Amino acid sequence: MEIKNQQPFGRLLALIGKNYLHALQLKLRDLDAERNFYALILIDEGKGKITQQELAELLESDKVSVVRIIDNLSDLGYVKREKVETDRRKYSLVLTAKAEKELPEIKTAITEVTELAFRGLSVTKIEELYADLHIIKNNLNNRNYE
Amino acid sequence: MEIKNQQPFGRLLALIGKNYLHALQLKLRDLDAERNFYALILIDEGKGKITQQELAELLESDKVSVVRIIDNLSDLGYVKREKVETDRRKYSLVLTAKAEKELPEIKTAITEVTELAFRGLSVTKIEELYADLHIIKNNLNNRNYE
DNA sequence: GAATTTAGTTTACATTGTTAACCTTTATTT
DNA sequence: AAATAAAGGTTAACAATGTAAACTAAATTC
Numbered sequence: 001m002e003i004k005n006q007q008p009f010g011r012l013l014a015l016i017g018k019n020y021l022h023a024l025q026l027k028l029r030d031l032d033a034e035r036n037f038y039a040l041i042l043i044d045e046g047k048g049k050i051t052q053q054e055l056a057e058l059l060e061s062d063k064v065s066v067v068r069i070i071d072n073l074s075d076l077g078y079v080k081r082e083k084v085e086t087d088r089r090k091y092s093l094v095l096t097a098k099a100e101k102e103l104p105e106i107k108t109a110i111t112e113v114t115e116l117a118f119r120g121l122s123v124t125k126i127e128e129l130y131a132d133l134h135i136i137k138n139n140l141n142n143r144n145y146e
Numbered sequence: 147m148e149i150k151n152q153q154p155f156g157r158l159l160a161l162i163g164k165n166y167l168h169a170l171q172l173k174l175r176d177l178d179a180e181r182n183f184y185a186l187i188l189i190d191e192g193k194g195k196i197t198q199q200e201l202a203e204l205l206e207s208d209k210v211s212v213v214r215i216i217d218n219l220s221d222l223g224y225v226k227r228e229k230v231e232t233d234r235r236k237y238s239l240v241l242t243a244k245a246e247k248e249l250p251e252i253k254t255a256i257t258e259v260t261e262l263a264f265r266g267l268s269v270t271k272i273e274e275l276y277a278d279l280h281i282i283k284n285n286l287n288n289r290n291y292e
Numbered sequence: 293g294a295a296t297t298t299a300g301t302t303t304a305c306a307t308t309g310t311t312a313a314c315c316t317t318t319a320t321t322t
Numbered sequence: 323a324a325a326t327a328a329a330g331g332t333t334a335a336c337a338a339t340g341t342a343a344a345c346t347a348a349a350t351t352c
Contacts, residue, residue, distance in 0.1 A: 117282045118155075233329095
């Protein structure tokens, strides 16, 4: 396979990532939440203790974006901000009952879209793929070229 | 490797794609063009005959986005729109001398970032990776779930 | 206790994605 | 040939996203 005359590798990845998200949004179109599904999962895993700053790190995003994500999820009734008593600059992010009710459907949808994406690939190949992608992700980390 | 407790696959790809583009933009920061590098390459390959509609298909984008891309490249002096005489609805997209002069640097930068991304992976692995990604891209094509 | 740092918010601006309405030119229908 | 539809491109509007700067309030450092 010639590498020349192909679209840049990063462009290919970004395109696939976008299509993945579209498939997920379609599967979950009956929910109020239209995006930020992974944030909900991370907040759930935070067991009521995660802060916006910590969430920003997990999402590899910045705190301004996280404010908007939480505003969005909060407006839709998925998340509540709770002042941390021991450090009153921080908020703990807590899922509402609504979010907890819908979370299984979200996780299932993610699994299904991932399975759709991987159709025709063996488990071995998928594991290799993840390993390679993590190598590539590290290679492209800012500290490697800035 | 556990697939659970990882970030959604599409999110990983989108992140890597974004980092790839950042690396490329950094490498090419001395150029006037700050993006749309791949569009320039496609226009070059179109040998002065490609139209906006055709470019939209190659970019897997829509015609509105392409208008903006060509506006941008045209404002920066990289591309000219030339009316097609045989079908006066269309424009041929033509690179300027400036674009042709900078194109080698752009292609080199893309190659370098791609090589940086693939550091530590064998040629065999890279070829497998491309093959797998194209399978995944097809799997996630709209027609497979809409 | 003054200065700095941290968590979060707000504002601003540019880019991107999406949709709809529109103009002009070409193709199709009848 | 006239009417209609379709195609190529443009414009406008709106929401989402990325990035940066300035800000408040609380905590930490010196």
